[in-house]
Amino acid sequence: MLELSLLGPLRVESPRGEVRTTSTKIRQVLALLALESPSAVGIDRIIHELWPLRPPKSAVGTIQTYVYHLRKQLAEHVGCGTKVLATVNNGYLLALDPGSIDARRFEQVVRDGRAVLDAGHAAEASRKMDEALAMWHGAALADVRQGPSLDAEAVRLEGLREAALELRVQADLEQEHLPEVIPELQALIRRYPLRERFHHQLVSALNRAGRRADALSAYRHTCRVLNEELGLDPSDELRRLHQIVLTGQTRTPALEGR
Structure with a gap:
């Protein structure tokens, strides 16, 4: 099972160790697929993310090459890269449980904490928010080059981080x-x-x-x-x-x- 960290530097962990991706563009592709998982990402959107102003004529073929190399790296750690990274309707899908991606876990814990606070359980809400905030290890996607989609997602996640801080402070105020x-x-x-x-x-x-x-x-x-x-x-x-x-x-x- 893979574990992806996006709330800070991009890291991919497997039972066999860290999956090291050094290519800037491949890391962009991986981050975009992870943030959209379990939904597929169309190849046109990937092209716009990697080359927002002037994509090369070879963009489709280049992305296919990036995906090939990414699958190969994943296969070394999970056995079959095509099961984790699938081709779907002129796009790609990273087939991961949302719980294996820290950004998705963070959002769920914040939702749970908000509900607990609204129900009047301030101490439990404070613990939930501390749990969520502890998932952060720097700025979102700190070492990933960001095109339009990744930049917007990094801003959104930072806004959620600030909201989680507000909720945790509010829970402490109520105590x-x-x-x-x-x-x-x-x-x-x-x-x-x-x-x-x-x-x-x-x-x-x-x-x-x-x-x-x-x-x-x-x-x-x-x-x-x-x-x-x-x-x-x-x-x-x-x-x-x-x-x-x-x-x-x-x-x-x-x-x-x-």
Whole structure:
């Protein structure tokens, strides 16, 4: 059974050891097939991924050669490369269980954690999100050249990673882990200054901790950042939180739409 890691450098592991793919283009093909598995990827899409501007006349034949070499490498580790990498309707399919691809496992654990949090089980949700976030070992597809499809998928996965961070912080907030959450949020805001939800969570955490002046200062900072960087006003949700802080309430509602 193969195990593919995409949440960081691309790695392919088998019971016989690592499947080493050094060709830049072959790694692109493998990453694209893995991200679409168990669906097939048409050869036209592969061509656009590898040569988005000016594909060579030999593109189809070149991709067939890449697939031949990839199958050969896979066969050395799993016995029959054509069973793992099949030709399907003018395209190719990487026949793997979604659980063998870290990006798919990550998405499933995040979905499970969100459902658990919505059901009111904050401690379990926090553990789920920690499990999901531990699957990351750097930027998605960190050492893979990215054409249009892979670039879009890397951006999407990073967005899910940030959402998982938000959910894990929210779970910790609901458990009143304020001494740990506040400095973590301050660090996350430095890393993701335009992610409004982290700002919302920081204002909420400071207010819950009885630090009303700091919460108001954090709100003003958020307004300034959003205006200067994006030309935006704070969301209705954040403005409602601001009103709660102004009235002196220390309990704040959970974020909407989490």
